[in-house]
Amino acid sequence: MTMFTPVESLLGGALIGLAAAWMWLSLGRVAGVSAIIGVASRAEIDWRMPFLGGLVAAPLVLASSGMEIVWQTPPIGWGLLIIGGLLVGFGTRLGSGCTSGHGVCGVARLSPRSIVATMVFMLTAAIVVYVQRHLGAGGL
């Protein structure tokens, strides 16, 4: 169980939106994390690597400036953790996006593809959590 944090979540969300707006207006690129990390070619590596560096550094910068960060890890076994990682990696590339590219940028652009993709991944994710937590498949 986690605490409901409407103010922090709204504020943090606005920052995510600001980052998406910044990437579009400065570089003309969509801030979709799965695409930024998953495109193998060296194309546009000039901004992709610094973006990923900033993403990794941000929580450390906040922590060193005194913010208390709740670090949790998925409450499942190693096997399922690896399967989950494989599915997230493969699925986001096959479906051309994740929560940032489809869920924030695509929905903000009113892209039908992104709106449908966001509904689909929210639905399958909610089903999995339901099975995990309410059908006695706790290890799942």
Next chain:
Amino acid sequence: MRALAGLIGGLIFGAGLTISGMINPLKVQAFLDVAGNWDPSLAFVMGGAIPVAALGFAIGRRRRAPLLSQGFSGPTKHALDAKLLGGAAIFGIGWGLTGYCPGPALASVGHGAPETLVFVAAMLVGMAGFRLLLRAG
């Protein structure tokens, strides 16, 4: 300049993920757990992110080019095809299972928990697997 723009974007994005609570996989799962002790916080994350991003895209429509690139380079696909639906469904299963999506997982790498590192490694393997499949055609 493009590197600096990328760095700034990543920093703001990562700060947003951290402050909003998205980097906590338990919080993500609590949002997905509509039948249990539902934590609606993540709806507020989207509620904060989408209007601000939409404003950015609206400003972009009035400009011929972004500040630091030749032109805007947005998504080009329009079809609601099986790849999109299947990919989203597969991603959702992994997301529900772990509570991690790519952004928050990467943003958590600096903390160095073995679970995070293993997840990110598996995610990269999954992405590489997709590329191999694409090449095999």
